Amino acid sequence: MNEHPSCDPDAGASASLAPGLYIVATPIGNLGDITARARAVLAGASVIACEDTRVTGRLLGHFDISTRMLPYHDHNADRVRPGLIARALAEPVALVSDAGTPLISDPGYKLVAEARAAGVNVIAVPGPSAVIAALSIAGLPTDRFLFAGFLPAKAKAKADTIAELASVPATLAFYESGPRLAATLTALHEGLGDRPAAVGRELTKRFEEMVTGSLSELAARWADAPPRGEIVVLVGPPLPAPAASEQDIDSALAEALATMRVKDAAVAVAARLGLAKSDVYARALQLKNG
Numbered sequence: 279m280n281e282h283p284s285c286d287p288d289a290g291a292s293a294s295l296a297p298g299l300y301i302v303a304t305p306i307g308n309l310g311d312i313t314a315r316a317r318a319v320l321a322g323a324s325v326i327a328c329e330d331t332r333v334t335g336r337l338l339g340h341f342d343i344s345t346r347m348l349p350y351h352d353h354n355a356d357r358v359r360p361g362l363i364a365r366a367l368a369e370p371v372a373l374v375s376d377a378g379t380p381l382i383s384d385p386g387y388k389l390v391a392e393a394r395a396a397g398v399n400v401i402a403v404p405g406p407s408a409v410i411a412a413l414s415i416a417g418l419p420t421d422r423f424l425f426a427g428f429l430p431a432k433a434k435a436k437a438d439t440i441a442e443l444a445s446v447p448a449t450l451a452f453y454e455s456g457p458r459l460a461a462t463l464t465a466l467h468e469g470l471g472d473r474p475a476a477v478g479r480e481l482t483k484r485f486e487e488m489v490t491g492s493l494s495e496l497a498a499r500w501a502d503a504p505p506r507g508e509i510v511v512l513v514g515p516p517l518p519a520p521a522a523s524e525q526d527i528d529s530a531l532a533e534a535l536a537t538m539r540v541k542d543a544a545v546a547v548a549a550r551l552g553l554a555k556s557d558v559y560a561r562a563l564q565l566k567n568g
């Protein structure tokens with residue numbers, strides 16, 4: 279049962295849309311991926327705010343949609359935003375980006391935040407996004423993921439950002455370009471260790487590929503031949519720490535026993551090395567009693 283006025287995919291251009299700001303996802307390559315609801319909303323909106331009227335114009339032309347477009351991008355956003363918000367209070371206004379879901383490494387965050395603050399009804403018209411497409415086919419854990427967008431271009435800032443992410447217990451997702459892929463994979467290998475990873479390229483397009491392997495294998499693969507096209511890099515969660523050796527346990531206990539009672543030392547060392555308290559306690563007693 280569709281209760282929302284914009285929920286009927288068969289409504290077409292003639293259905294009147296309620297006033298509001300419609301955040302409309304568009305294909306990331308394959309035009310067949312546009313949703314029926316996205317077409318209906320784009321056809322029924324009074325205006326479509328878009329990054330580049332040439333790019334969105336081609337999409338609209340393909341679907342015979344003649345809704346007027348209004349450029350909304352980093353360089354004019356502050357000037358255009360108040361007018362768009364005022365319109366969205368009275369009319370259906372759509373926001374699209376060049377491809378995929380607006381706001382996902384694309385403009386729209388301030389527009390949505392300020393529209394909501396102004397009492398505009400903000401409505402999602404979901405659809406393609408490269409990060410979700412990549413996660414859905416890479417075979418890396420998806421129960422938790424952290425989308426980090428584009429890493430900084432400069433080596434030091436890139437390494438610092440990677441270091442911030444190193445302990446996050448989740449699959450990491452990045453957007454990247456072909457020319458920068460090898461340097462990014464190398465930096466990820468240096469900062470995160472040799473984790474399982476995946477590179478999704480040109481997803482939903484003719485030369486789509488998803489290559490999986492360890493970070494070092496993937497870095498080597500593209501070291502001398504940067505690929506073309508649009509890319510998502512995924513990196514699996516941190517690998518489990520190698521089990522502590524007897525020597526590790528003994529030296530941690532020796533250090534702890536210098537300042538703590540046997541029981542406290544055992545508890546502290548067991549927690550630090552991820553071991554059973556009873557085992558560490560037994561060993562601590564042996565060491566203490568010589």
Ligand code: SAM
Pocket residue numbers: 306307375377378379380381382383384406407408409452453454455478479480481482483508509510
């Ligand atoms: N908003 C878009 C989304 O929802 O995916 C992303 C926009 S961002 C400016 C563009 C980046 O997304 C590209 O540089 C690339 O990293 C990634 N991307 C977009 N389309 C892709 C595709 N078909 N295959 C792989 N990556 C893609």
